[in-house]
Amino acid sequence: MVIRELFAYLWPHKWILMAGGSLGLVGSAAGLAMPLLAKHMVDALGEHRPMGGLLLALTVAVLVGAVVSALGTYMMERTGEGIVLGARHRLVDRMLRLKMADVDHLQPGDLLSRVTGDTILLRVVLTNGVVNSINAAFLLVGAIVLMAAMDGVLLMVVMLLVVVFIGGLTGLIMPTIRRTQKRAQEALGDTGAMLDRSLQAHRTVKANGAEEREIAVISDAATRARDKGLQVARWISLSRMTTRMAMQIAFVCVLAVGGARVASGALELSGLIAFLLYLFYLIAPIGQIVEGLVQLQHGLAAVNRIKEIEDLPTELIVTPAPLTRSEPAGSPPIGVRFQDVVFRYGEYRPIVHNGVTFDVRPGGLTALVGPSGAGKSTVFALLERFYDHQSGTITVDDRDIRDWPLAELRATLGYVEQDAPVLSGTLRENLLYAAQDATEEELARAISRTRLGDLVTRLPEGLDTPVGHRGVLLSGGERQRVAIARALLRKPRLLLLDEATSQLDAVNELRLREVIAETATETTVLIIAHRLSTVTDADRIVVMEAGEVRAVGTHDELVGQDNLYRELAATQFLLS
Numbered sequence: 117m118v119i120r121e122l123f124a125y126l127w128p129h130k131w132i133l134m135a136g137g138s139l140g141l142v143g144s145a146a147g148l149a150m151p152l153l154a155k156h157m158v159d160a161l162g163e164h165r166p167m168g169g170l171l172l173a174l175t176v177a178v179l180v181g182a183v184v185s186a187l188g189t190y191m192m193e194r195t196g197e198g199i200v201l202g203a204r205h206r207l208v209d210r211m212l213r214l215k216m217a218d219v220d221h222l223q224p225g226d227l228l229s230r231v232t233g234d235t236i237l238l239r240v241v242l243t244n245g246v247v248n249s250i251n252a253a254f255l256l257v258g259a260i261v262l263m264a265a266m267d268g269v270l271l272m273v274v275m276l277l278v279v280v281f282i283g284g285l286t287g288l289i290m291p292t293i294r295r296t297q298k299r300a301q302e303a304l305g306d307t308g309a310m311l312d313r314s315l316q317a318h319r320t321v322k323a324n325g326a327e328e329r330e331i332a333v334i335s336d337a338a339t340r341a342r343d344k345g346l347q348v349a350r351w352i353s354l355s356r357m358t359t360r361m362a363m364q365i366a367f368v369c370v371l372a373v374g375g376a377r378v379a380s381g382a383l384e385l386s387g388l389i390a391f392l393l394y395l396f397y398l399i400a401p402i403g404q405i406v407e408g409l410v411q412l413q414h415g416l417a418a419v420n421r422i423k424e425i426e427d428l429p430t431e432l433i434v435t436p437a438p439l440t441r442s443e444p445a446g447s448p449p450i451g452v453r454f455q456d457v458v459f460r461y462g463e464y465r466p467i468v469h470n471g472v473t474f475d476v477r478p479g480g481l482t483a484l485v486g487p488s489g490a491g492k493s494t495v496f497a498l499l500e501r502f503y504d505h506q507s508g509t510i511t512v513d514d515r516d517i518r519d520w521p522l523a524e525l526r527a528t529l530g531y532v533e534q535d536a537p538v539l540s541g542t543l544r545e546n547l548l549y550a551a552q553d554a555t556e557e558e559l560a561r562a563i564s565r566t567r568l569g570d571l572v573t574r575l576p577e578g579l580d581t582p583v584g585h586r587g588v589l590l591s592g593g594e595r596q597r598v599a600i601a602r603a604l605l606r607k608p609r610l611l612l613l614d615e616a617t618s619q620l621d622a623v624n625e626l627r628l629r630e631v632i633a634e635t636a637t638e639t640t641v642l643i644i645a646h647r648l649s650t651v652t653d654a655d656r657i658v659v660m661e662a663g664e665v666r667a668v669g670t671h672d673e674l675v676g677q678d679n680l681y682r683e684l685a686a687t688q689f690l691l692s
């Protein structure tokens with residue numbers, strides 16, 4: 117049940133929460149003492165008794181009440197921050213470990229809003245909401261007990277009204293508030309997702325003159341969030357209005373019934389005054405309880421959205437993924453084998469690999485070529501175990517990849533993605549991303565091998581220059597070379613390069629071909645290339661088409677044997 121989840125967040129903070137709550141209680145108790153003292157003062161005034169002691173008691177009650185309440189508030193806020201931190205930590209931890217198949221269907225902007233917005237909601241409900249309600253409940257009980265001591269009949273009148281009213285409120289209004297609040301949070305998430313979409317493709321948006329349209333779409337989502345927020349506000353106003361009315365009705369009733377009882381001599385005037393004061397005291401806690409109930413609905417909505425992510429399965433990473441290179445230098449290269457591999461991205465998706473079979477011996481350069489959509493990048497995604505294949509076997513170093521501990525498998529592979537992403541941060545951070553223990557020498561070597569030296573000297577702060585969000589401050593080719601240098605620094609036993617040289621000019625491509633050839637003498641290199649010039653001297657070339665391997669051989673063999681390859685080569689002027 118969701119409410120249990122809600123309390124699971126509170127549990128780690130129970131002690132400090134209780135301490136804070138108790139302080140609040142002491143503060144409230146000091147407050148409660150005041151009407152009693154006031155009654156005695158009125159009585160003393162009537163009987164011309166000295167009031168020095170009473171005044172002192174009153175002063176102490178005020179001071180203690182104020183200081184202790186302030187302390188209690190601070191402790192509550194502290195707990196609140198702790199709860200937000202805990203929730204964010206859990207959520208982020210979960211998000212970064214999600215399976216790729218789930219990540220493919222999530223919107224980054226929406227995820228962001230869950231980490232920022234929903235956790236804040238959680239905080240409000242768990243501190244203000246729950247604690248104030250509990251606090252208020254004590255206050256309420258205290259006031260009720262004292263009121264009972266004043267006059268039982270009057271109390272019955274008040275109780276009846278309060279019970280009917282709170283019951284109605286929880287039964288009717290609160291569930292609606294919860295539902296509407298969840299929709300408001302969803303609309304906020306949508307706004308984030310839409311904004312993220314436009315910001316990620318800022319250049320595409322501008323180039324296509326789609327600013328107005330994108331702005332309209334985002335504003336629409338924001339307006340929807342506003343509308344949902346207004347709906348919530350209407351229900352909250354309604355609940356506040358009812359609270360107010362109920363208290364006023366109670367006041368009038370008490371005045372009427374109490375006046376009659378004073379007239380008949382059943383109650384002293386000072387008793388009625390004290391009772392009315394307590395009634396005023398009730399207003400605050402009842403208001404708080406109602407607010408607490410409202411906030412509880414907000415919190416439940418937030419927990420719902422947080423849970424949606426927490427319920428998604430994560431990858432099974434047995435050992436924490438090592439950030440440093442796990443393999444000792446000089447460890448031998450490893451081979452790869454695909455045997456009848458069948459794979460589709462989802463149950464209702466078309467088959468992408470339809471019995472893929474090929475074999476890569478340890479060491480050397482193997483190329484994967486074939487038309488777009490043939491399933492080449494998917495080979496790498498399966499090797500990294502971003503997705504699990506449905507049948508067949510994939511082995512790395514003669515070991516089924518399902519038997520490899522995930523972190524170890526990934527530490528063995530170096531992977532340069534097709535769109536060679538660079539993270540925001542400095543150039544150095546990007547290069548050392550997977551090899552934080554690399555020496556300056558190794559770094560310098562990787563830079564010179566990937567011909568990044570010129571770039572580094574040109575940049576204002578050299579290696580410490582920020583590269584911008586996703587590396588936008590670099591050129592496409594520079595990004596590719598950074599990604600390759602990063603992969604090389606990791607010293608993988610199997611290097612996967614996906615179109616890694618597609619954006620390089622002829623000179624840089626030639627240079628990188630040399631680097632790749634050099635790397636292939638130490639590690640196994642598997643490269644996907646559209647430009648066959650990159651791979652003509654590969655030790656072997658695997659030709660893929662429509663999810664199948666149609667031929668394997670060297671460039672010369674394939675030109676002789678395979679029509680598709682010959683065609684590809686001919687269009688790229690590789691045949692004389």
Ligand SMILES: Nc1ncnc2c1ncn2[C@@H]1O[C@H](COP(=O)(O)OP(=O)(O)OP(=O)(O)O)[C@@H](O)[C@H]1O
Nearest residue numbers: 220461465468487488489490491492493494495534
């Ligand atoms: N994350 C994904 N979810 C669902 N389908 C996908 C996903 N990634 C790729 N596909 C589909 O799988 C098929 C093979 O994609 P893949 O990326 O392996 O092709 P490719 O051979 O690398 O093509 P290209 O040369 O254009 O990069 C494509 O039809 C694509 O639409």
Ligand SMILES: [Mg+2]
Nearest residue numbers: 492493494534
């Ligand atoms: Mg691809």
